[in-house]
Amino acid sequence: MTVRGQEYEAGGSVIHPLNLHMKRFVKDLGLSTVQGFGGLMGVYNGETLVFEESSWFIINMIKLIWHYGFQSLRMHMWVEDILDKFMRIYRYQSHDYAFSSVEKLLHSLGGDEFLGMLNRTLLETLQKAGFSEKFLNEIVAPVMRVNYGQSMNINGFVGAVSMSCADSGLWAVEGGNKLVCSGLLRASKSNLITGSVMYIEEKTRTKRTGNPTKMYEVVYQIGSETRSDFYDIVLVATPLNRKMSNITFLNFDPPIEEFHQYYQHIVTTLIKGQLNSTLFSSRALDKFDLSTILTTDNSDLFINSIGIVSSVTENDNPQPSTERAHVWKIFSQEILTKEQILKLFLSYDYAVKQPWLAYPRYKPPEKCPSIILHDRLYYLNGIECAASAMEMSAIAAHNAALLAYHRWNGHTDMIDQEDLYEKLKTEL
Numbered sequence: 252m253t254v255r256g257q258e259y260e261a262g263g264s265v266i267h268p269l270n271l272h273m274k275r276f277v278k279d280l281g282l283s284t285v286q287g288f289g290g291l292m293g294v295y296n297g298e299t300l301v302f303e304e305s306s307w308f309i310i311n312m313i314k315l316i317w318h319y320g321f322q323s324l325r326m327h328m329w330v331e332d333i334l335d336k337f338m339r340i341y342r343y344q345s346h347d348y349a350f351s352s353v354e355k356l357l358h359s360l361g362g363d364e365f366l367g368m369l370n371r372t373l374l375e376t377l378q379k380a381g382f383s384e385k386f387l388n389e390i391v392a393p394v395m396r397v398n399y400g401q402s403m404n405i406n407g408f409v410g411a412v413s414m415s416c417a418d419s420g421l422w423a424v425e426g427g428n429k430l431v432c433s434g435l436l437r438a439s440k441s442n443l444i445t446g447s448v449m450y451i452e453e454k455t456r457t458k459r460t461g462n463p464t465k466m467y468e469v470v471y472q473i474g475s476e477t478r479s480d481f482y483d484i485v486l487v488a489t490p491l492n493r494k495m496s497n498i499t500f501l502n503f504d505p506p507i508e509e510f511h512q513y514y515q516h517i518v519t520t521l522i523k524g525q526l527n528s529t530l531f532s533s534r535a536l537d538k539f540d541l542s543t544i545l546t547t548d549n550s551d552l553f554i555n556s557i558g559i560v561s562s563v564t565e566n567d568n569p570q571p572s573t574e575r576a577h578v579w580k581i582f583s584q585e586i587l588t589k590e591q592i593l594k595l596f597l598s599y600d601y602a603v604k605q606p607w608l609a610y611p612r613y614k615p616p617e618k619c620p621s622i623i624l625h626d627r628l629y630y631l632n633g634i635e636c637a638a639s640a641m642e643m644s645a646i647a648a649h650n651a652a653l654l655a656y657h658r659w660n661g662h663t664d665m666i667d668q669e670d671l672y673e674k675l676k677t678e679l
């Protein structure tokens with residue numbers, strides 16, 4: 252989003268240090284990175300700040316233990332254990348193995364435990380693991396609200412992905428994360444047609460060899476013009492949802508299933524102004540040093556979170572400006588009214604909004620959409636039902652490319668292999 256000549260990430264903004272596809276893309280494309288903003292975070296429950304970070308590591312630890320015992324350490328270990336298993340995907344993909352469904356992919360990483368996480372809420376999963384109500388309400392729920400705009404009733408897997416954002420070392424691409432997409436497109440030497448796909452139809456075409464062949468006709472619109480092209484293989488890389496991509500599949504036998512995944516409505520608002528810190532704390536304005544405020548589920552506030560942001564070119568932490576006016580990024584369920592903005596800010600220069608149908612509305616048990624929609628027609632965004640993140644889309648894309656290649660060439664031994672982890676361990 253460009254505001255007053257400066258670009259800010261209004262959508263996908265942070266990347267985990269163990270997101271190896273994104274790391275490799277940035278390295279191969281020669282892009283630079285910026286480190287995640289390291290300001291102080293507080294949690295507001297509608298009345299008071301129930302937790303506030305300290306800039307001193309040791310004080311932070313003492314505060315966490317004082318409030319929550321060793322739960323935050325246990326949470327760190329829980330996420331680490333899941334990430335450890337999740338990382339197996341890079342090994343499988345580097346050996347060119349592919350999966351024909353999101354469930355099979357997850358099962359190959361974490362077995363029944365991962366499938367169980369997909370089918371249970373985060374709340375159930377963490378309650379079963381013995382986390383306290385206080386820790387869940389004051390730490391976990393606010394993290395789910397800032398990241399996925401939802402409660403702890405999301406599935407356990409996306410909950411773990413979301414909790415991994417509490418790890419240190421989050422980063423972003425200098426100049427904007429979109430540089431990865433434009434860079435990869437350029438490097439692949441693809442022919443990019445900037446049209447909007449309207450429908451896809453299976454048709455029989457006679458190729459130069461004289462053989463009638465089944466192909467896909469992709470019909471798209473560029474401005475007011477409608478054009479079409481024929482393809483052997485088609486990969487759909489956008490959520491199939493009438494409100495988002497509106498692609499119709501014509502004359503397929505059997506017909507392509509309809510997807511009814513709801514996407515969560517979220518609004519990003521960027522506001523440059525002076526925060527009304529008294530809304531959150533009775534502390535004097537010049538003593539208020541939080542740069543991110545998360546909210547609990549019962550805070551009854553009209554925002555999910557608010558935090559200071561830097562532009563995509565600022566390589567350092569935002570400088571405290573003399574007039575104390577920062578650019579703040581707010582996530583809310585609805586578009587903020589002027590009254591609400593004036594409640595949050597003592598004064599402001601501008602407020603720019605970007606509404607999204609952001610990520611699936613998670614409602615376990617999750618049945619993920621198929622990856623193989625038809626013979627040679629693949630769907631990538633079903634992976635978002637497990638968890639939506641840039642790296643998840645990169646994993647889905649790599650998997651779909653491998654899957655299409657192996658199915659085209661009849662390499663059935665490279666698809667849905669059981670016990671891959673053990674198999675590859677002994678191969679070394």
Ligand SMILES: Cc1cc2nc3c(=O)[nH]c(=O)nc-3n(C[C@H](O)[C@H](O)[C@H](O)COP(=O)(O)OP(=O)(O)OC[C@H]3O[C@@H](n4cnc5c(N)ncnc54)[C@H](O)[C@@H]3O)c2cc1C
Pocket residue numbers: 261262263264265266446447448449488489490495496497498517519607608609610632639640641642644
């Ligand atoms: C507010 C917000 C914050 C987020 N923060 C993070 C974060 O910090 N870190 C992170 O990893 N992830 C984050 N995400 C999630 C991340 O943005 C998504 O997981 C990721 O963008 C999914 O990528 P994708 O390429 O699969 O789909 P998309 O990014 O949805 O891309 C689909 C593309 O298809 C195009 N398209 C749609 N219909 C058609 C059509 N008919 N014809 C042609 N093209 C079409 C769309 O215009 C779009 O460009 C965030 C998302 C939101 C909304």
Ligand SMILES: CC(C)=CCC/C(C)=C/CC/C(C)=C/CSC[C@H](N)C(=O)O
Pocket residue numbers: 262263264265266267270334337397398399412413415416558580610639640642643
């Ligand atoms: C896929 C794995 C293992 C990790 C990815 C972790 C990650 C970076 C998830 C992103 C979650 C998400 C949708 C965040 C949205 S808000 C991000 C940020 N706090 C902001 O203010 O923009």
